[in-house]
Amino acid sequence: MFRARSLIASLVLAGAIGSAWPDIIAQTDDRTIVVASTTSTQDSGLFGYILPIFRARTGIDVRVVAQGTGQALDTARRGDADVVLVHAKAEELRFVAEGFGVERFDVMYNDFILLGPPSDPAHVAGSSRITEALQAIDRMKAPFISRGDRSGTHLAELHLWAKAGIDIGAVREPWYRQIGQGMGAALAMAEAVGAYLLSDRGSFAARPNHAALSVLVEGDDELFNQYGIILVNRAKYPHVKTELGQRFIDWMTGPEGQNAIAAYRIRGQQVFFPNAKPVTR
Amino acid sequence: MTEALTLILAGDRTLYQIVALSLAVSATASLMAALVGLPAGAWLALSDFPGRSFLIILVNALMGLPPVIVGLTLYLLLSRSGPLGPLGLLFTPKAMVLAQTVLVAPIIAALTRQIVHDLWHEYRDELTAMAVGPVRRVTALLWDARFSLITALLAGFGRASAEVGAVMIVGGNIEGFTRTMTTTISMETSKGNVPLALGLGVMLMSIVVLINAIAWGLGRWGTRFSEPGRDLLPLVYSR
Amino acid sequence: MRAAASDLPILFEDVCVMIGATPLVAALDLLISAGRPTALVGPNGCGKTTLLRLAMGLIAPTRGRISWGGKPQVNVAKRAIVFQRPVMLRRTVAANMRFALASKQHGTDRPDRVADLLRWVGLAGLEHRPARRLSGGEQQRLALARALARDPEILFLDEPTASLDPASTKTVEALIETVSASGIKVIMATHDLGQARRLAGDILFLVGGTLREAAPAAQFFANPATPEAADFLQGNLVV
Numbered sequence: 001m002f003r004a005r006s007l008i009a010s011l012v013l014a015g016a017i018g019s020a021w022p023d024i025i026a027q028t029d030d031r032t033i034v035v036a037s038t039t040s041t042q043d044s045g046l047f048g049y050i051l052p053i054f055r056a057r058t059g060i061d062v063r064v065v066a067q068g069t070g071q072a073l074d075t076a077r078r079g080d081a082d083v084v085l086v087h088a089k090a091e092e093l094r095f096v097a098e099g100f101g102v103e104r105f106d107v108m109y110n111d112f113i114l115l116g117p118p119s120d121p122a123h124v125a126g127s128s129r130i131t132e133a134l135q136a137i138d139r140m141k142a143p144f145i146s147r148g149d150r151s152g153t154h155l156a157e158l159h160l161w162a163k164a165g166i167d168i169g170a171v172r173e174p175w176y177r178q179i180g181q182g183m184g185a186a187l188a189m190a191e192a193v194g195a196y197l198l199s200d201r202g203s204f205a206a207r208p209n210h211a212a213l214s215v216l217v218e219g220d221d222e223l224f225n226q227y228g229i230i231l232v233n234r235a236k237y238p239h240v241k242t243e244l245g246q247r248f249i250d251w252m253t254g255p256e257g258q259n260a261i262a263a264y265r266i267r268g269q270q271v272f273f274p275n276a277k278p279v280t281r
Numbered sequence: 282m283t284e285a286l287t288l289i290l291a292g293d294r295t296l297y298q299i300v301a302l303s304l305a306v307s308a309t310a311s312l313m314a315a316l317v318g319l320p321a322g323a324w325l326a327l328s329d330f331p332g333r334s335f336l337i338i339l340v341n342a343l344m345g346l347p348p349v350i351v352g353l354t355l356y357l358l359l360s361r362s363g364p365l366g367p368l369g370l371l372f373t374p375k376a377m378v379l380a381q382t383v384l385v386a387p388i389i390a391a392l393t394r395q396i397v398h399d400l401w402h403e404y405r406d407e408l409t410a411m412a413v414g415p416v417r418r419v420t421a422l423l424w425d426a427r428f429s430l431i432t433a434l435l436a437g438f439g440r441a442s443a444e445v446g447a448v449m450i451v452g453g454n455i456e457g458f459t460r461t462m463t464t465t466i467s468m469e470t471s472k473g474n475v476p477l478a479l480g481l482g483v484m485l486m487s488i489v490v491l492i493n494a495i496a497w498g499l500g501r502w503g504t505r506f507s508e509p510g511r512d513l514l515p516l517v518y519s520r
Numbered sequence: 521m522r523a524a525a526s527d528l529p530i531l532f533e534d535v536c537v538m539i540g541a542t543p544l545v546a547a548l549d550l551l552i553s554a555g556r557p558t559a560l561v562g563p564n565g566c567g568k569t570t571l572l573r574l575a576m577g578l579i580a581p582t583r584g585r586i587s588w589g590g591k592p593q594v595n596v597a598k599r600a601i602v603f604q605r606p607v608m609l610r611r612t613v614a615a616n617m618r619f620a621l622a623s624k625q626h627g628t629d630r631p632d633r634v635a636d637l638l639r640w641v642g643l644a645g646l647e648h649r650p651a652r653r654l655s656g657g658e659q660q661r662l663a664l665a666r667a668l669a670r671d672p673e674i675l676f677l678d679e680p681t682a683s684l685d686p687a688s689t690k691t692v693e694a695l696i697e698t699v700s701a702s703g704i705k706v707i708m709a710t711h712d713l714g715q716a717r718r719l720a721g722d723i724l725f726l727v728g729g730t731l732r733e734a735a736p737a738a739q740f741f742a743n744p745a746t747p748e749a750a751d752f753l754q755g756n757l758v759v
Contacts, residue, residue, distance in 0.1 A: 034372060034453075039471075042456075043472050047456070048456065063372065063453075063455045063458050063459075064455060064456065065372055065453035065454075065455055066453075066454065078360045078361060078362040078363075079360070079361030079362050079366070080360050080361050080362075080371050080372065181471055182471040182472065183472075184471050184472030184473040184474070185470070185471045185472075185473065187473055188473035188475075206472075207473065208474075237361055237362075239361065239367075239369070403607060404607060404609075406578070406603055406607070407603070407606070407607045409578060410576065410578060410596065410600070410601045410603075411600075411620060411670065412595060412596045412597060417622075421609070421619065424611075425609055425610040425611065426610075505650050505653065506610040506611060506612075506650045506651075506652060507610045507652060508652060509652055509653060510653045
C-alpha cells in the first residue's frame with residue numbers, strides 16, 4: 001500500500017507544517033504585549049501609525065484587541081490584557097480602585113461632535129450647549145442613533161443625556177435606536193436614515209463621504225473626550241508583562257509617543273491631541 | 282470592489298498576510314478535525330452499543346453548532362481567569378485553530394459515519410469472510426472511501442473558512458496577528474467600508490470555489506476505482 | 521503446509537436456519553469430507569447459498585450444530601469463499617491481492633505471491649488496473665485469486681460462473697479443477713448441471729431447504745435415488 005503510506009505521510013507533514021504556519025506567518029515573538037483598546041481608536045488608524053514607530057524603537061510587538069470600552073476593561077479584569085487604553089475616565093478610575101489597574105495616566109484627548117442630517121429637523125445647529133441640543137432632539141423625537149455597546153462613546157452619550165435631565169433609559173419610542181455596534185456602523189446607519197448621532201471626531205474624519213451628515217454641535221466642554229492608559233496589576237495576575245507594558249506606557253506618555261500621536265492625520269486633519277502630564281522620575 | 286482588486290494586484294503585503302493566515306488556520310483546523318472525526322465517524326458506523334443512536338443524533342446536531350457559541354465557550358476556557366488560562370492561548374492563531382477544529386470535527390464525523398456505513402453495507406460479506414479484524418476494517422473502509430471522505434473534509438474546510446464568530450472572539454482580530462479574511466470583512470463592514478468588504482468577500486469565495494473545483498476533479502478521477510470503465514458500461518447495464 | 525488440525529470433515533447435525541417463522545433450511549444432517557469437489561445442486565431458492573454460508577461459518581444455525589474437523593467454530597482462517605457477485609475493493613488489482621494476503625495469519629513473501637497468483641488465474645499484467653474496471657470474468661478470477669491468497673484448506677464457491685460467458689466459464693472451471701487437484705477441498709453451489717457433472721466428486725441435492733439426496737456424482741447422475749432428483753435431472757421444474 002505504498003500509495004496509502006505516502007498519502008498518510010504527506011498528510012502528517014502537512015499537519016505539522018500547518019500547525020506551525022499560523023505562527024510562521026504571524027511572526028510570534030516573546031517581546032509582545034496585549035493592549036485592550038476601543039474600536040474607535042483602532043478604526044481611526046492611530047495604532048497603525050504609532051505602533052510601528054514603537055516597535056522600531058523598542059522591538060516590542062503590541063497586539064491590540066479592539067473592543068468597546070466596557071468590554072476592554074472586562075478583558076483586562078479577566079487578565080487577558082497587559083495594558084488598557086480607553087476613553088471613559090469614571091470607568092477607568094473604578095478599574096484602578098478595584099485593584100485591577102496600577103495607575104491611570106492621561107495620554108491624549110479628542111472631542112465628540114453631534115452629527116445630524118443637513119436638514120436638521122430639531123434645529124440644533126450651532127448650539128453652544130450639547131445638553132440643549134439633546135433636549136431639543138428629545139422634544140422633537142427626532143431620530144437618534146446610539147452605539148448601545150458600553151463603548152466610551154456610548155457611556156459619554158449616556159452621561160450627556162443624564163446631564164440634560166433626560167431619562168434616556170426609559171425611552172421606548174422608536175426615535176432612539178440602540179444598535180449595539182461600532183462607530184463605523186453607527187455612522188453608516190445615521191447617514192442612511194438621516195438621524196442624529198454622537199460621534200468622536202476621528203471616526204467622522206475617516207468617513208469617505210461627508211455630504212450625508214453635518215457637524216451640528218461642537219466645542220462644548222462637555223464634549224471633551226479624554227483617553228487614559230493603565231497598566232494591569234501584576235498582583236492580580238502574575239503573568240502580566242509588567243516591564244514591557246510599562247515601557248509602552250512610558251513611551252506613550254513620553255515625548256516620542258506624544259509627538260507621534262500629534263503627528264497622526266486623517267485627510268490632513270489632526271484627530272488626537274496629546275495631553276499626558278510630564279512625569280518626574 | 283476596485284479597492285480590493287488594487288490591493289491584490291499591488292501585492293499588498295497586509296492582504297496576503299490575511300489570506301495566508303485564513304487559509305492556514307482553516308486548513309490546519311480541518312486536518313486536526315479529520316484526525317478526530319475520521320476514526321470517530323468510522324467507529325460510530327461500525328460499532329453497536331446501547332446509546333449509539335443517541336450519539337449519532339448528537340453528532341449530527343453538533344454539525345449546526347453556532348460558531349459564536351464555540352467562540353464564547355472557548356474564550357471562557359482559554360481566558361487567563363479560566364481553567365486553561367496558563368496555556369496563554371487566548372488571542373492567538375492557535376486558539377482560532379482550536380475553535381475551528383471544534384466546529385469542523387462533528388461535520389467530518391457525521392459525514393464519515395454515513396459514508397463508512399454505506400460502504401460497510403457493500404463490503405460486509407467480503408470483510409467478514411476474510412476475518413478482517415476491527416482495526417483493519419476501519420482502515421480498509423476509510424481508505425476505500427478516500428474520495429468521498431475528501432469531499433467531507435472539504436465541506437469541513439468550507440465551514441471553517443466561512444465562519445467569523447468563533448475566530449473573532451478567541452482571536453481578537455489583532456492586526457498582523459489574528460486578522461483573517463472573515464474578521465476583516467466583518468470589521469470593514471462595521472466601519473462602513475462596504476466596497477472593500479465586498480471585494481474581500483469575492484476573494485474568499487473565489488478561493489473556496491477553486492478548492493472545490495480541485496475536489497470535484499479529484500472525485501472524478503477517483504471514479505476509476507469505483508465504477509466500471511465507460512467502454513464497459515453498456516455491457517454492465519445490458520446484463 | 522497444512523496445520524495439524526483440519527477443518528474437515530464438516531458435520532451438520534439437525535441444522536436449521538429460521539428467519540422469523542420461515543425456515544431457510546431445516547433438518548440438515550450431512551457430512552462433507554476431504555477429496556474431490558462437492559457440488560450443491562437444486563432448484564432456485566433451495567437453500568444452496570444458505571448451506572454454503574453455514575459451512576463457511578458466516579452464519580450460525582438457529583438450531584442444531586455444525587462442527588469442523590470435530591471442533592465448533594473457532595475461526596475462518598482455513599476457509600475462503602468466493603461470493604456469487606464478488607465485491608472488488610476500490611483499488612487496483614494488485615492492491616486487492618495485497619489486502620487479501622495481509623489478512624492471513626502467517627506472512628508470506630508478498631510481492632512474489634501476488635504475481636504468482638495473478639499469473640495463475642491468468643490476470644498477469646493487470647496489476648495496476650482498477651479492479652472495478654475488469655470484466656465480469658476477470659473479476660471472478662481475481663476473486664478466486666484473492667480467496668486462494670489466504671492459503672485455505674477449503675474453498676467455497678457460490679455460483680462461480682453464473683454470470684460468465686462460455687469462454688470465461690471454461691477458464692474458471694479449469695482453475696477450479698487445478699485448485700482441487702492441488703489438495704484444496706472445493707465446495708461449490710451451482711445451478712449448472714453440466715458443470716456439476718464436469719467437476720463434482722459428490723453431490724448434495726437440496727429442495728425447499730432440505731437435503732433430499734447425498735451421493736457420489738457418478739451415482740447421482742446415473743441413478744438418482746429420489747423422484748425429485750430424477751425430475752430435476754430431466755429438466756423439469758421441481759417445486
